[in-house]
Amino acid sequence: MDPSRRILHSDMNSYYASVEMMLDPSLKGKPVAVCGSTEDRxxxxxxxxxxxxxxxxxxxxxNFEARNLCPGLIMVPPQCDQYLKYTKLAHQIYSRYTDLVEAFGMDECWLDVTGSAIYGTPLEIAESIRQTVKDELGLTVSICVSFNKIFAKLGSDMKKPDAITDIREENFRDRVWPLDVGELLYVGAATRAKLARYGIRSIGDLANASLEALQHMLGINGLKLWHYANGTDHLRVMHQDFISPIK
Incomplete structure (x- = not known):
């Protein structure tokens, strides 16, 4: 691991629903769901x-199951143009601090702020982003500061909404390893089930598993997941102009 790297992952909280409540303040404080085909059960x-x-x-x-669970649920149709608009505005805020801004879906981004000391410490940058998004866009974000992309992504889910988490080299074993292995990025339901059959249920179990056994179970992906669990991955945050190739 590179102790000098500082990666942020910013996750816009309950994004579509939050945009709807920001655009229509009468929805605030009420249960809201953004639903497709709201006239169709x-x-x-x-x-x-x-x-x-x-x-x-x-x-x-x-929809009708959601309504049964929550009788007071307010269902609104999606406004994709608005979600795209506020995604772009959030990215513009992120780019004030670094040009290494990699989108992960519409509501999440990684930022590499290793070279952004002019704007403060990584935690100060995270706090500045959190407050700026709230002040300028009326939305909230949860941000994790870490030393790699995997833990930054994982940490942004730890405290929500409107919060900052810090996962460091010296504390990740205490904070990350007890978590269910399914919390780790790229561990889907099928992989989680396969690992469980071999007694690997936590991220710590994965980190301490035999590399040979993992490779036997999952091939090259087993080796990658071992590195992710141990905090030794070197995945780069791509430049903001990077376009992922079409597969």
Whole structure:
């Protein structure tokens, strides 16, 4: 691992629903779900507010199931043009601190602030971004500061909404290793189930597993996941102009 690297991962909280509540303040303090085909009982939930989530509403749930779980649920149709607009505005804020800004979906970004000391410490930069997004866009973000992309992504989910997490070289074993292995980026449901069959249930279990056994189970991906769990990956944050090649 490179102790000098400082990577931020910024995650816009309950993004679609938050944009809807920002655009229509009458929705604030109410359970809200952004749903496709709101006139159709077979439409699904695309995003939900924190109150809707607490009532059991999940992304991908059929609309009528969500309504049954949360009778007061307010369903609104998606406004994709608005989500794209605020994504672009958030990226403009990030680019004030570094040109190494890599999008991960519409609502998440990695930022490499290793060379951005002119703007303060990484934690000060994270706090400045958090406050600026709130002041200028009326939205909230959760940010993790870490020394690699994998832990930065994982850490931004630890405290929500509107919060900052710091995962360092000296504390990641205490903070990350006890977590379920499924919390690690690129460990999907099938991989999690396969690892569980071999007694690997936490990220720490994965970090301490035999490389030979992991390679036997998962091939080259097993080696990659071992490095991710041990904090020794060297994945770069791409430049803001980078366009991922079409597969």
């Amino acid at each position: 077979h439409g699904i939930v695309l995003a939900k507010s924190d109150l809707a989530k607490k009532a059991g509403v999940r992304t991908g749930m059929v």
